[in-house]
Amino acid sequence: xxxxVYTESDQGIFKKAAFEVASYAKEVATExxxxxxxxxxxxxxxxxxxxxxxxxxxxxxxxxxxTFNANAYAQVIKQAAEKENATVVVVxxxxxxxxxxPLLSVGLNAGYASNVIAxxxxxxxxKVKRTAFTNKAFEITEITSEVKIIGVSNNSFGLVETSxxxxxxxxxxxxxxxxxxxxxxxxxxxxxSIADAEIVVSGGRGLKGPENWGMVEELAExxxxxxACSKPVSDLGWRPHxxxxxxxxxxxxxxxxxxxxxxxxxQHLAGINASKFxxxxxxxxxxxxxxxxxxxxxxxxxxxxxxxxxxxxTFKAQQ
Amino acid sequence: MKxxxxxxxxxxxxxxxxxxxxxxxxxxxGVQFVINPNDEFGLTxxxxxxxxxxxxxxxxxxxxLETEPTxxxxxxxxxxxxxxxxxTALDSFTVxxxxxxVVKTGGYDLIIAGRESxxxxxxxxxxxxxxxxxxxxxxxxxxxEIEGTTAKATREIDGGxxxxxxxxxxxxxxxxxLVEESDLRIPNMRGIMMARKKPLxxxxxxxAKTQTNSVAFEKPTPKGAVTLVxxxxxxxxxxxxxxxxxxx
Ligand SMILES: Cc1cc2nc3c(=O)[nH]c(=O)nc-3n(C[C@H](O)[C@H](O)[C@H](O)COP(=O)(O)OP(=O)(O)OC[C@H]3O[C@@H](n4cnc5c(N)ncnc54)[C@H](O)[C@@H]3O)c2cc1C
Ligand SMILES: Nc1ncnc2c1ncn2[C@@H]1O[C@H](COP(=O)(O)O)[C@@H](O)[C@H]1O
Numbered sequence: 001x002x003x004x005v006y007t008e009s010d011q012g013i014f015k016k017a018a019f020e021v022a023s024y025a026k027e028v029a030t031e032x033x034x035x036x037x038x039x040x041x042x043x044x045x046x047x048x049x050x051x052x053x054x055x056x057x058x059x060x061x062x063x064x065x066x067t068f069n070a071n072a073y074a075q076v077i078k079q080a081a082e083k084e085n086a087t088v089v090v091v092x093x094x095x096x097x098x099x100x101x102p103l104l105s106v107g108l109n110a111g112y113a114s115n116v117i118a119x120x121x122x123x124x125x126x127k128v129k130r131t132a133f134t135n136k137a138f139e140i141t142e143i144t145s146e147v148k149i150i151g152v153s154n155n156s157f158g159l160v161e162t163s164x165x166x167x168x169x170x171x172x173x174x175x176x177x178x179x180x181x182x183x184x185x186x187x188x189x190x191x192x193s194i195a196d197a198e199i200v201v202s203g204g205r206g207l208k209g210p211e212n213w214g215m216v217e218e219l220a221e222x223x224x225x226x227x228a229c230s231k232p233v234s235d236l237g238w239r240p241h242x243x244x245x246x247x248x249x250x251x252x253x254x255x256x257x258x259x260x261x262x263x264x265x266x267q268h269l270a271g272i273n274a275s276k277f278x279x280x281x282x283x284x285x286x287x288x289x290x291x292x293x294x295x296x297x298x299x300x301x302x303x304x305x306x307x308x309x310x311x312x313x314t315f316k317a318q319q
Numbered sequence: 320m321k322x323x324x325x326x327x328x329x330x331x332x333x334x335x336x337x338x339x340x341x342x343x344x345x346x347x348x349g350v351q352f353v354i355n356p357n358d359e360f361g362l363t364x365x366x367x368x369x370x371x372x373x374x375x376x377x378x379x380x381x382x383x384l385e386t387e388p389t390x391x392x393x394x395x396x397x398x399x400x401x402x403x404x405x406x407t408a409l410d411s412f413t414v415x416x417x418x419x420x421v422v423k424t425g426g427y428d429l430i431i432a433g434r435e436s437x438x439x440x441x442x443x444x445x446x447x448x449x450x451x452x453x454x455x456x457x458x459x460x461x462x463x464e465i466e467g468t469t470a471k472a473t474r475e476i477d478g479g480x481x482x483x484x485x486x487x488x489x490x491x492x493x494x495x496x497l498v499e500e501s502d503l504r505i506p507n508m509r510g511i512m513m514a515r516k517k518p519l520x521x522x523x524x525x526x527a528k529t530q531t532n533s534v535a536f537e538k539p540t541p542k543g544a545v546t547l548v549x550x551x552x553x554x555x556x557x558x559x560x561x562x563x564x565x566x567x
Contacts, residue, residue, distance in 0.1 A: 070446075070456060095477045099458040099492075102411075102446025111412065111530030114442050127534060133345075134437050136336040138537040145530040179455045180485040183471070187479030195477040199566065223567065235500050241461070242475060247332050247437055248356045248495060256566040267332045273539075277564040279556070280545075290545050295559055299550030311553045315561070 003029040003036045004086035005054070006077055008094060012044035015196065016159075017092040019052045023160040024152045025090040026053025027119045032088070039080040039171070041065050041073065050166035052159065058083075058171035068096050069178050074103035079173040081108055081147065089149045093253075094195055101151055110147035117156040117274075134247045134270040153274065154195065154253050194245065197226035199256040200275070202245060204230040204268075206261020206282065206301060210238035215305045216260060222312045228252065230262050246271035260301045264289025281305065320374040320465065320487075322365045323425065325418060325432040325444065326393055327355035328386040332437065338536045345438075345536070354389055357433025361493035363502055364463060365431055366397045372465070375399050377425070381408050381417045387519065394514035395506030401517070406524035409532075411439070415447030416527035422452050428468075428487040434459055434494040445492035454488040461496030 005025035007018035022038060029036045035055040040046060042065065046057040058080050065072060077100070081089055089104065091097040093115060105112040113128050117138070121127040125142050128150060132139040194200060201220040203213060213227075220227045227243060234244035245252050247270040257275035261282060262268060269292050272278070280293040281304050290296045297304050330336070330350045337346040354362070368374040378393040380386045381404040390401040404417045422430055430452075432445035449456030455470075457463075461480065462473030468487045473480055475496070506514070548556045560567045 098442050102443045103450045106447055106450025133336045140534040142532040142534050180483050183482045183484055185481040193478030241496050277566050293545045296545045296547050297550050304550050308553050311557050315557050
């Protein structure tokens with residue numbers, strides 16, 4: 001018996017989510033009285049995983065697996081789970097993890113709970129708490145299969161440092177036919193993605209037009225944040241679809257979400273409610289967003305945002 | 320090309336979410352059900368393949384009698400026929416098993432499902448269908464072209480997008496972008512009349528064992544009142560974010 005965790009890296013460097021799922025896996029392993037093994041693909045330095053409770057690392061170095069392929073990665077993780085006799089497999093909520101987890105679920109005949117936000121409520125029976133109804137509720141799910149897969153929501157568990165260190169070994173699984181070939185990738189490397197961001201700055205129709213997004217981008221830059229927008233803003237073509245957040249757009253589970261000129265419609269709130277702290281800047285004190293926010297500024301974004309940028313710059317300079 | 324579009328029957332996005340039976344069941348009182356938004360994008364893309372490339376389009380739901388109006392709506396939008404697998408959707412795995420069975424027996428080439436349903440938010444069924452039928456799978460699909468048995472798909476990734484090529488049979492987890500919002504169709508009178516005459520087959524389920532149980536639901540604790548900061552005192556906002564929320 002053991003716990004296996006898939007720790008994601010990008011260009012060989014671990015993502016923050018990798019350390020979060022490692023911390024989570026450690027917690028589960030402690031409850032079960034067992035060890036944690038991490039599976040990594042083409043990672044350059046696996047030592048950092050030890051800090052987050054990993055006992056052993058299976059590192060796969062294979063040119064065929066240089067770029068992500070859901071089916072191939074799922075097959076490899078399956079082989080690692082079988083080798084380690086894993087009864088629990090932990091993955092993150094990144095787009096890639098969510099892509100491969102259902103394939104892994106079929107491969108291991110393992111029940112999968114996605115969007116899990118806390119350590120298991122109990123391990124026998126095995127119950128976890130997850131978000132459902134697009135953050136309008138939580139669901140307690142019992143996983144009844146022998147092997148269990150947990151998809152941990154980003155920024156829900158946090159990082160837990162230990163004094164441990166991880167041993168590492170090369171793992172050479174068999175790789176199936178890839179089935180899918182990546183032709184081209186179009187990715188902004190200089191920008192924080194909404195999925196990885198700890199802070200998200202979002203603009204709504206209150207900003208009047210795409211020409212006014214400069215201050216939104218500047219605010220995001222000062223904070224090291226990702227930019228997002230409400231649905232009408234992307235429908236109007238002011239911003240790309242990839243920035244649309246909400247119930248029918250991307251979900252946001254950041255530590256801080258700043259909404260500028262967004263009214264706070266139920267579909268918008270549903271998608272961003274998992275964020276820990278919410279700030280709203282809106283001229284209308286009756287805007288529904290004020291009921292969902294932690295901090296609010298009733299004021300004109302065209303005055304408030306530039307001032308806030310200056311204040312934050314001063315603050316950062318003092319830090 | 321035979322296309323199967325999986326339709327999840329979900330509460331309208333404005334629905335109030337409540338539970339009954341000691342918080343174990345979703346309270347459907349007064350709730351309006353609709354086609355899952357992600358499936359609506361998929362269905363609209365399927366109509367394009369029908370009209371431009373002569374594909375046939377079947378819509379399917381795994382569920383009870385109550386989901387038939389949602390399937391009829393999909394027929395009114397233009398699908399050729401519908402299947403309802405007559406069983407309660409207990410967990411994603413059993414639903415995927417039923418769908419995979421229909422895919423295999425019906426010989427479908429392209430299975431269009433949604434990235435996730437807005438009620439359960441599992442994000443599981445499409446990948447599970449692919450796993451069970453050993454078809455290729457593209458998730459978060461925001462663009463799809465098919466020529467013969469080869470497909471070119473665009474997929475959203477964290478921080479961007481990528482274009483991939485693959486072959487049929489193919490399962491996609493679709494979302495907004497697959498078609499534009501403005502391409503979505505509202506059923507017209509003629510469509511609704513025609514939908515009444517289109518076949519809706521009720522199929523009996525195969526045996527399938529669940530892997531997960533929904534034990535109970537909880538509602539988030541109501542939020543405390545917002546702390547208002549004057550626009551003339553934004554230093555205070557910076558202070559709150561730093562000292563109280565500890566997020567900057
Ligand atoms: C099926 C369905 C799904 C949907 N899914 C989503 C979704 O996923 N995400 C989403 O965002 N929406 C979604 N919507 C749309 C949603 O209902 C709202 O229409 C939308 O969120 C409103 O966007 P908004 O707040 O930018 O614009 P508005 O509602 O027009 O609000 C603009 C706000 O800006 C304020 N404002 C104006 N001028 C200023 C100024 N100078 N400074 C500061 N504030 C100012 C106004 O007071 C107002 O509150 C969905 C709708 C449907 C029907
Ligand atoms: N009961 C069902 N019947 C048919 N299709 C479904 C059903 N449940 C889920 N799906 C499909 O699977 C997608 C993802 O659902 P889920 O895995 O529940 O998030 C939906 O958008 C539908 O396309």
